Amino acid sequence: MKFTNAFEGVKKIFAxxxxxxxxxxxxxxxxxxxxxxxxxxxxxxxxxxxxxLGGLVVVGIATVVLSxxxxxxxxxxxNKASKDEPAFKIAFYMILAGIxxxxxxxxxxxxxxxxxxxSAIGEIVNLAVTVYIIQGIKNLAQRxxxxxxxxxxxxxxxxxxxIYILVIIAQIVIMIxxxxxAVVVALVIIVISGILEIIQYILYIRYLAxxxxxxx
Numbered sequence: 693m694k695f696t697n698a699f700e701g702v703k704k705i706f707a708x709x710x711x712x713x714x715x716x717x718x719x720x721x722x723x724x725x726x727x728x729x730x731x732x733x734x735x736x737x738x739x740x741x742x743x744x745l746g747g748l749v750v751v752g753i754a755t756v757v758l759s760x761x762x763x764x765x766x767x768x769x770x771n772k773a774s775k776d777e778p779a780f781k782i783a784f785y786m787i788l789a790g791i792x793x794x795x796x797x798x799x800x801x802x803x804x805x806x807x808x809x810x811s812a813i814g815e816i817v818n819l820a821v822t823v824y825i826i827q828g829i830k831n832l833a834q835r836x837x838x839x840x841x842x843x844x845x846x847x848x849x850x851x852x853x854x855i856y857i858l859v860i861i862a863q864i865v866i867m868i869x870x871x872x873x874a875v876v877v878a879l880v881i882i883v884i885s886g887i888l889e890i891i892q893y894i895l896y897i898r899y900l901a902x903x904x905x906x907x908x
Contacts, residue, residue: 693835693836695776695777695832695907696776697772697773697774697775697776698772698773698775698776698777698780698828698832698907699904699907699908700769700772700773701768701769701770701771701772701773701774701775701776701780702769702773702829702900702903702904702907703769703904704765704766704768704769704772705765705766705769705770705773705825705900706769706897706900706901706903706904707765707769708762708763708764708765708766708769709762709766709893709896709897709900710897711758711759711761711762711765712758712759712762712766712893713890713893713894713897714758715754715755715758715759715762716886716889716890716893717890718751718754718755718758719751719755719886720883720886720887720889720890721751722748722751722752722755766787766821767784767787770783770784770787770821770825771784773825773828774828776832777828777831777832778828779824779825779827779828779831780824780825780828782824783820783821783824783825783828786817786820786821786824787821789817790814790817790818790821793810793813793814793817794814796810797810797811797814808864812860812864815856815859815860816856816860818856819852819853819856822852822896823849823852823853826845826848826849826852826896826899827845829841829845829899829900829903829906830842830845830846832903832906832907833845833903833906836906838906841902841903841906844899844902845899848895848896848899851892851895852892852895852896855888855889855891855892856892858885858888859885859888859889862881862882862884862885862888865881
């Protein structure tokens, strides 16, 4: 049994997640740079502060470009895979919902509380996209009689949901810590959140790689 559309779609999703992983690493570096700038300022190292801010701009641009390309790849891949497995169609709709959430986050960016809430909702929507993609792969694995991939998918669900919960908690803590010395604590939490997301990407990419082999 061959699922050509699903195979081509999963390949695109795999490429998208590789790009998203690189973007996440860049984003984590970008979020860490303000901490470096604060330390440099505390040590009265003007050159170090300027270098940190310059690096922030470069890494920030790279993060945005990679994220956009990854998003396009994922959208195309999920839509292609949905022709063979309905779970991918739900993931496609969740991606569209994520676009709406992102727009609302931008609209309310001046309101830190609402913006943080929308960011948390965005994380939940992203989780739903990931869950339905994994479910789609699991459904295909069941139809192909690959019990190992089904079990791997179940295990991955647990890891990813746990990581997303921690990320959402981090978002809530950041929303609470908004001034004074708490800003540094919030920045550290953001970096930790970024590291957790990188771990999630790696686990997810490994599963997508196995899915490609299964569908080939």
